[in-house]
Amino acid sequence: MLTAIFDRRPSSWLILGTAIVVGVLLAILPLGAVLDRTLSVARFGIVPRAASGKVVVVEMDAQSAATIQRWPWSRAHYAAVVDALRRAGAAAIVFDVDFSSASDAKGDTAFAAALARADGMVALPTFGQSADATDQRTIDALPLAMFRSQAALASVSIQPDPDGQVRSMPFGTMTDGVPRPSLSSYIAQRSGVVDVGFPIDMSIDPSTIPRLSFIDVRDGKADLARVRGRSVLIGATAVEMGDRYATPSWGVIPGVVVQAMAAETLLRGIPRYGSGTMPFLLALLTLLGIVRTRGTGLFVAVVGAGIVVTGVVLFAQHVVLVTYPLAAALSMIAVAGLACAGRDVAGRFRAQRMIDETTGLPNGLSLVAEHRGDAMCTLVVLQLVNYDSLVAILGSRPSADVVVRVADRLALVASGHRVYRSADRQLAFLLPRDEPVEDTLDGLRAVVLQAVEVVGRKVDVAAVLGVAVGAAATIERLLADAALAAEDALQGGRFWRRSLADDGDLERTISLMGELDVGLADGGIEVFYQPKYDVRAGRITSTEALVRWRHPQRGFIGPDLFIPLAEKTNRIAPLTLHVLRTVLRDASAWRRQHGPITAAVNISANLLSDAAFNAAVERILHETDVPATALVFEVTESAAMSDPTSAIAALERYRDLGVALSMDDYGTGQSTLTYLRQLPLTELKIDRSFVQHAHSNHADGVLVRSTIALAHDLGLKVVAEGVEDQACLDFLERCGCDLIQGYFISRPLPLDRLLERLSEQSRDAA
Known part of the structure; x- marks a missing residue:
């Protein structure tokens, strides 16, 4: 049965095995999590959603800061806002403001009295913080005792992912030896396990969350009918107050808005994370169809497989509220598709000529032949990120013209070296060794990314660069290393990046920086x-x-x-x-x-x-x-x-x-x-x-x-x-x-x- 599926071709077994290995590695290695974080923007953006309106943010905005001026504010201002919201019929009042240290006595007394009048409807924040810059121990920060007796306590801890972006929120945390619900869990009245997180629904548009200015609420100028029966979150949104976090879908937004989005998430239901087994098995089934497909049908098979797997995962995320990892499954499909495409191309072509037919530029074989004898070289690969889009919009011939225009610009930097088309969407060239790589490539950004005019229209160019340094005798390896570095630059959101192989080799060669002393002495620095x-x-x-x-x-x-x-x-x-x-x-x-x-x-x-x-x-x-x-x-x-x-x-x-x-x-x-x-x-x-x-x-x-x-x-x-x-x-x-x-x-x-x-x-x- 399987022999029939694979047409008795050993390469099919190899492709399937490679795709499975890639899927397993991405499932267990940090790279898979990185790719899933990258995909999260598209996963949430495909189903935009407005906030329910059940959570209202009272923002300590620039207008409020300009009016009150003195920082920190007297807590008499908070007291006035609590009283106003209580009289307006707010269901709950939750602060994302630090009350762990004393302020002016009169203001503190007024705030404590307002909390007493609120009769338990106010929640104050608690969080853990480092003892100091050199001490990794955590100190629990609690509101002053005079406030704690009159209010509930909830955690405001936000833990960004390794890339610095916030995607999840804990159900609760431990502070002072007591489990505390997070602000979002407190508002939504959802229970969960301490220090266990849930994914924030980033499809919620933060601009649809109702907001009132703090100073307008204090002065009675706000439409307080909007808070009746609602939960109210009070926190800073003014830029100068800090408390801002990066998010994958909405850029840098205030922490209080992140808390509101998390509460909105829980109001809709309790989301959870699923294992990668389901998408892995689903992708494996689609591979059986991909590896037996030939020619033009391969693209349809790969795209169809990707749509099926992605559709199932998105349905689970937005309807069932279970978020499954997707990167490993899509990578399996991509690897199988690329491998099958490579197999087909290898079967059609026996050798590649020295000149690229569509552009007239010298190709990668020409690069290897011309520079194998050089002692040392700095090789740069430029990858056109939007090349496929250009082909789809302009067609093959105009897209080739775009490649030629970009190559002409690179020739100015290459200073006499030729520019090679080393792959469909890649150009390669050598840099002069008497100029710093950083200065040359950073200066190249504005030149390369300028729009190119072809067939009477201007076309934007999106590109990344990879750099590899080494002996020209290994030019093939340098070309591969530079291409991988370009891909790393693309994944990392950088314009250019050095080869990881080059970085490691450099560190070994320098021998614990002994040569730096020589450089300082002989003028090399x-x-x-x-x-x-x-x-x-x-x-x-x-x-x-x-x-x-x-x-x-x-x-x-x-x-x-x-x-x-x-x-x-x-x-x-x-x-x-x-x-x-x-x-x-x-x-x-x-x-x-x-x-x-x-x-x-x-x-x-x-x-x-x-x-x-x-x-x-x-x-x-x-x-x-x-x-x-x-x-x-x-x-x-x-x-x-x-x-x-x-x-x-x-x-x-x-x-x-x-x-x-x-x-x-x-x-x-x-x-x-x-x-x-x-x-x-x-x-x-x-x-x-x-x-x-x-x-x-x-x-x-x-x-x-x-x-x-x-x-x-x-x-x-x-x-x-x-x-x-x-x-x-x-x-x-x-x-x-x-x-x-x-x-x-x-x-x-x-x-x-x-x-x-x-x-x-x-x-x-x-």
């Missing part, structure tokens, strides 16, 4: 400068120093590879001091020619509590003729969080010496108003992940505008990094941003090219 454009002055007034390692055999090694190793092996201090000395020497040169242009130096979080390092920095500053005011030290907020006392003391000492201080990558960590108030900052640097699309993405735009306004109110300058086009620059200018940094202004430059750029600026000004 170089400093490049990325200009910062002053929006008001209309010129470059500052730079950021970026370290580059020119290895004698490997060419440029990226800082993303060697700096983490330097930190692990205690070489980050001499590396940073080398950079500081170089910057001061270079700054002395450009200040004589071009005036007081400042330079920013990145300081590792590990160094702020290093007394010897701080003493060495002071000694260097006293020995130079460049004033300390010409320097900016960029630190991440994690530097302050790891050892606050030492970090703040070191930063205050640098400030007293005249060095300006900047918080780097603002917005990517646990940024709060407390850090901005405690740290002696002069500048705030908004991370590129918020800046790049702020002009076209409403949520990012709101975050950037509010951050700039907040920083200016605190007397801080604002630097926006990651600016890649004019539209983004125009948006930041309208927002009042002070300094702009990114490839639209300039890529990082060695000193001689920076001086040329400054000279051009001076000539233009004249």
Whole structure:
């Protein structure tokens, strides 16, 4: 029977076995969970749903913050809101606000009295938190005793997935040795096991959850008829108050909205997670049809199998409320389909020619033949992510024209090397070894992703890059490694990524960073400068120093590879001091020619509590003729969080010496108003992940505008990094941003090219 199904072809057995192995591996390895998390957006987005309206959010929004102004708020405000909601007939009042520490006595007394009047209809939050940055023990935070006796307690713990996004909520947690229901379980009156989670229904549109402004409720201006018989959640939605979480379907949203979505989920029923056995067996049945299909019917068989398995899983998720993993089953179908397609192609073609017929570009065989004799090379593979869509919309010939246009752009970067079409949706080329990979590829983003004009219409290009470095004698392996790195970049949401094989080989070759000492001694460690454009002055007034390692055999090694190793092996201090000395020497040169242009130096979080390092920095500053005011030290907020006392003391000492201080990558960590108030900052640097699309993405735009306004109110300058086009620059200018940094202004430059750029600026000004 099975022999008949497989047409007596051993390859069918191999394909089936491979697909099963892939399915089993994805079911037991973390990669399967990663893929399932990636699919969750589509799984929820296919059945959009409005909120029931049974949960109303009273939001501590920007309007409320602007009216009350002082933070933390007096609890008399909360008392007034509780009384107003109680009189309006709310069924329950649940706070997502920390009441574990005392505030002003009058306000606390008023809030306690309001809780007593509410007669048990109010629930207050409890949660666990770390003892401090260096202590992993958990301390339970409970409301003040004067509040606990008058209210119920519920857990507000939210545990994001490993990728930082929230997809589930616990039924309850243990605090102070007592099991507490989560806010969502409390509101929906659903019971469950402590520390066991349920999937949040991300198909619920958070914008459909009824909201009332806190200040309007307090002042009697809100339509309180909307809360009668409803459960009310009170929490912060203002950007400056923090408490925001990333979600797969709706981006970054306030924690109180996440809690409301979880409550809405439980109001509909109790969802649960199912095992992967059912979709695995269903996929296995479809494979029997795929492996016996030939030719054009293969695509129909694969798509049909995918639709059947996906349809069953979606029905279970949205109707039966059981969420089954899907990635392993779909991967089995995909692997079988790709393997069968490869088998068919291998049967039709005996050899591939050196030139790609549809584009006229040299192909992968040509790449191997032309570069096998080179000693070392840096190979880049560009993968066109939307190639299949282009073919479907434009047809094969216009899509080939798109590939040629992209290849023409890559040829400008390849600097004399040819561009090869190594696969249908992939282009490969070699990079010059005398330029840093990071600078070249990051600068290539805006060029590659520009729309391409073919057959009288503009077509958007979506692409990712993979990089592999090694001996050209193994060019075939490098090509495969770079292609896998491109796929990794696609899966990780990155524009480009290095080969994992290359990363591991690099770490072994460097031999615990012993060669870094040689690089520091012989000048292999170089400093490049990325200009910062002053929006008001209309010129470059500052730079950021970026370290580059020119290895004698490997060419440029990226800082993303060697700096983490330097930190692990205690070489980050001499590396940073080398950079500081170089910057001061270079700054002395450009200040004589071009005036007081400042330079920013990145300081590792590990160094702020290093007394010897701080003493060495002071000694260097006293020995130079460049004033300390010409320097900016960029630190991440994690530097302050790891050892606050030492970090703040070191930063205050640098400030007293005249060095300006900047918080780097603002917005990517646990940024709060407390850090901005405690740290002696002069500048705030908004991370590129918020800046790049702020002009076209409403949520990012709101975050950037509010951050700039907040920083200016605190007397801080604002630097926006990651600016890649004019539209983004125009948006930041309208927002009042002070300094702009990114490839639209300039890529990082060695000193001689920076001086040329400054000279051009001076000539233009004249």
